[in-house]
Amino acid sequence: MYGYHGYQQQMPQPTHSVVDGKMHNLNTYLNYIRAYRDPLRVAKDLKETFHLFPNLSPYYENIPSRNINLINIKGTIPICFKNINYYLPIIVWVPLNYPLEYPTIFLDPTPEMRIVESHQHANLQGLVYHPYISSWNSASTLGQCLKLLCDAFSFKPPLETKSPNSSPSTTSSQYNQPPPPYGSSPSGSPVNSNGNNNTGSIPPPPYGSSPGASSNYVPPPSYDSSIQKKNAALAAAASKGLGDPSIAIPPPIPQKPQPPPTKSLPQIPPQPVIDKKKELIDECTIKLQEILSQYYDTTVKEIKDFQVHNRSLEELSKKQQLEKGELQEQLALYNSQIDQLNENITQLEKWIKENDKPETDIDIDAMLGPKDPLSKQLLKLVSDDSTIEDLLYYLDKALHSNRISLDEYLKNVRSLSRDQFMIKATVKKVQYFIRQNQQQFLQQQQQQQQSSPQSNNNQQVPKSLPQFQSPPPQPPPSSSPQNGHYQSQLSQLYYKQ
Amino acid sequence: MNLKNNTNNTSTQNLKEIKLYSNNIEREMYDNLAELYSIIKVTEHLEKAYIRDDVPPKDYTTACSKLIAQFKSSQTLLKDHVPNVAQFMRDYDLNCKAAYDRLVIKGFPSTLEHSTNESSTDTAMAKNVAEAVQLFITTMDSIRLKLVAVDGIYPLLSDLMESLNRNSWLGPTFEGKEKIKNWISILNQMKATDELDDEQSRQLLFDLDNSYNIFYKAIKN
Numbered sequence: 001m002y003g004y005h006g007y008q009q010q011m012p013q014p015t016h017s018v019v020d021g022k023m024h025n026l027n028t029y030l031n032y033i034r035a036y037r038d039p040l041r042v043a044k045d046l047k048e049t050f051h052l053f054p055n056l057s058p059y060y061e062n063i064p065s066r067n068i069n070l071i072n073i074k075g076t077i078p079i080c081f082k083n084i085n086y087y088l089p090i091i092v093w094v095p096l097n098y099p100l101e102y103p104t105i106f107l108d109p110t111p112e113m114r115i116v117e118s119h120q121h122a123n124l125q126g127l128v129y130h131p132y133i134s135s136w137n138s139a140s141t142l143g144q145c146l147k148l149l150c151d152a153f154s155f156k157p158p159l160e161t162k163s164p165n166s167s168p169s170t171t172s173s174q175y176n177q178p179p180p181p182y183g184s185s186p187s188g189s190p191v192n193s194n195g196n197n198n199t200g201s202i203p204p205p206p207y208g209s210s211p212g213a214s215s216n217y218v219p220p221p222s223y224d225s226s227i228q229k230k231n232a233a234l235a236a237a238a239s240k241g242l243g244d245p246s247i248a249i250p251p252p253i254p255q256k257p258q259p260p261p262t263k264s265l266p267q268i269p270p271q272p273v274i275d276k277k278k279e280l281i282d283e284c285t286i287k288l289q290e291i292l293s294q295y296y297d298t299t300v301k302e303i304k305d306f307q308v309h310n311r312s313l314e315e316l317s318k319k320q321q322l323e324k325g326e327l328q329e330q331l332a333l334y335n336s337q338i339d340q341l342n343e344n345i346t347q348l349e350k351w352i353k354e355n356d357k358p359e360t361d362i363d364i365d366a367m368l369g370p371k372d373p374l375s376k377q378l379l380k381l382v383s384d385d386s387t388i389e390d391l392l393y394y395l396d397k398a399l400h401s402n403r404i405s406l407d408e409y410l411k412n413v414r415s416l417s418r419d420q421f422m423i424k425a426t427v428k429k430v431q432y433f434i435r436q437n438q439q440q441f442l443q444q445q446q447q448q449q450q451s452s453p454q455s456n457n458n459q460q461v462p463k464s465l466p467q468f469q470s471p472p473p474q475p476p477p478s479s480s481p482q483n484g485h486y487q488s489q490l491s492q493l494y495y496k497q
Numbered sequence: 498m499n500l501k502n503n504t505n506n507t508s509t510q511n512l513k514e515i516k517l518y519s520n521n522i523e524r525e526m527y528d529n530l531a532e533l534y535s536i537i538k539v540t541e542h543l544e545k546a547y548i549r550d551d552v553p554p555k556d557y558t559t560a561c562s563k564l565i566a567q568f569k570s571s572q573t574l575l576k577d578h579v580p581n582v583a584q585f586m587r588d589y590d591l592n593c594k595a596a597y598d599r600l601v602i603k604g605f606p607s608t609l610e611h612s613t614n615e616s617s618t619d620t621a622m623a624k625n626v627a628e629a630v631q632l633f634i635t636t637m638d639s640i641r642l643k644l645v646a647v648d649g650i651y652p653l654l655s656d657l658m659e660s661l662n663r664n665s666w667l668g669p670t671f672e673g674k675e676k677i678k679n680w681i682s683i684l685n686q687m688k689a690t691d692e693l694d695d696e697q698s699r700q701l702l703f704d705l706d707n708s709y710n711i712f713y714k715a716i717k718n
Binding site for chain 2: 373374376377392395396399400402406409410413414415417418420421422424425426428429430433
């Protein structure tokens with residue numbers, strides 16, 4: 001069997017430009033997807049893979065169930081079985097966690113193919129098993145894996161044709177026609193490897209390269225066009241009658257890729273559009289959230305302001321209530337005072353009516369008089385004083401008109417003056433006591449207003465009794481000139497009750 | 498409100514009339530004060546009567562001198578209660594300017610101030626002149642002898658004054674009299690026990706000397 005080295009010899013190295021093109025695509029996919037844990041590692045491994053297996057190309061597809069995009073590798077890997085080169089179509093799914101997670105490899109048989117039953121390395125769904133995969137670790141690489149798979153499948157290919165002629169066991173019935181060159185001219189169908197496979201002189205099917213000479217690889221422009229070209233090549237090959245039509249089934253290029261419609265480079269824009277839409281949606285969401293939070297802030301502030309305002313208004317209303325109460329109290333007080341004054345007025349009017357007689361009938365002395373004995377005494381004293389003054393005046397007159405002698409005059413004046421002095425002294429004393437009484441009364445009034453204790457009142461009363469406390473006191477001071485002096489006495493007269 | 502409160506007033510006031518004094522001591526005090534009062538009052542009336550010419554000068558002089566003497570005695574009696582007569586008069590509404598002037602300030606009746614026009618014979622005149630001269634000399638001598646107590650000088654001066662007044666020929670305006678009058682006033686306002694100090698006695702002596710000289714000159718004329 002041909003090992004890995006054989007393949008290397010059979011197939012020339014793909015040119016760097018081809019690989020670069022694939023890598024460019026791959027990097028584009030990685031930038032779009034952005035979910036790969038280790039994109040650099042993915043790129044490195046896949047670059048190696050592209051170098052080893054020129055028939056593999058990178059694509060990406062959306063996985064609806066997981067709502068992610070995954071990069072996959074589609075294409076064929078070469079095997080050599082019984083000196084015939086075959087190419088197995090596979091799909092390799094590169095997981096997001098590559099290289100921590102193993103790549104999932106599927107066989108992708110064409111409708112004419114089917115998977116061999118009970119194959120050691122593949123199940124009926126096409127899932128590929130290999131110890132390398134089972135023991136995948138971060139040091140494993142896809143290229144190595146594929147190489148091992150090539151070896152394994154070369155030993156025992158997993159796919160067989162479904163043609164009625166061939167039996168499932170005959171491995172020779174498998175497709176052995178090497179794939180025609182993709183995109184190459186129909187005339188250039190050099191890939192008849194029926195007898196030329198061992199020596200390695202069979203030129204590998206260069207992708208889209210001109211027959212024979214150049215080994216340029218051109219990435220397939222599209223799956224459909226390549227399939228068309230392949231079919232054309234097939235027809236051309238068939239026309240040459242080179243192979244069994246039943247056998248001359250070119251290695252089918254899977255026309256129905258497992259996931260929904262295949263995507264090649266020109267079809268990439270829809271994904272970015274969706275992404276852009278998503279981005280825009282995200283932006284909108286963020287903006288809306290910002291606006292919402294702002295609105296929330298302002299509303300909270302407004303609420304607080306309103307609360308403060310509310311509190312102040314409540315306080316104001318309380319104050320106003322208090323003031324209202326006070327004013328009402330005052331109003332009541334004034335009303336009561338008004339009532340009292342009205343009462344007094346009616347009393348006075350009544351009294352006036354009762355006593356309203358013509359002038360001659362009115363006895364002034366009966367109506368008017370001092371209200372207490374002190375005032376009465378004062379009144380009498382003052383009148384006596386004035387009388388004596390008048391007497392003296394008339395004595396002067398009498399002396400002048402010689403009605404009395406000087407001696408008599410002098411004697412009388414002397415005695416009258418003495419009496420007058422006594423009267424005056426008494427007047428002063430009485431005045432003093434009246435003043436005292438008035439002051440006591442005022443003090444009592446003030447104490448009543450201040451609601452003083454009763455003991456004070458009791459102490460006050462004895463003081464009101466007149467006593468000259470010590471012998472020869474200074475006589476109390478008098479006040480005004482004579483006339484004014486008596487006027488103040490008279491002003492203390494009140495109405496009789 | 499006033500009507501209502503009046504009823505309260507009567508209940509708190511005392512209802513008795515007031516007596517001026519309640520014991521003998523007070524009574525005596527008030528009696529003495531009454532005397533002082535009456536003296537001042539009578540003096541006032543007397544002065545007014547004299548001005549109105551209701552009183553002959555002689556009677557006036559006698560009465561006035563009597564009153565003045567009484568006034569002085571009562572002053573000593575009432576030293577404690579009446580330190581200031583003017584204040585006393587204000588206290589009891591005693592409006593007696595003339596009396597105050599006469600009693601407190603001058604201390605002699607006005608007849609002594611202004612000589613009355615008494616006709617006198619020559620012999621009386623001679624007698625008066627001699628008397629005046631004698632009094633002058635006596636007064637001056639006693640001052641020189643340092644008998645300068647008020648109660649010693651005052652009578653001499655008042656006698657001198659009197660005799661000068663009797664010398665009616667001098668005329669009413671005799672400058673010598675002025676000075677002596679002033680001195681009498683001063684002495685009148687001093688207490689009896691006061692003494693003239695050196696300056697005053699010298700001044701008095703000087704004044705007396707001057708008056709005597711003037712008098713002498715007047716005699717010569």
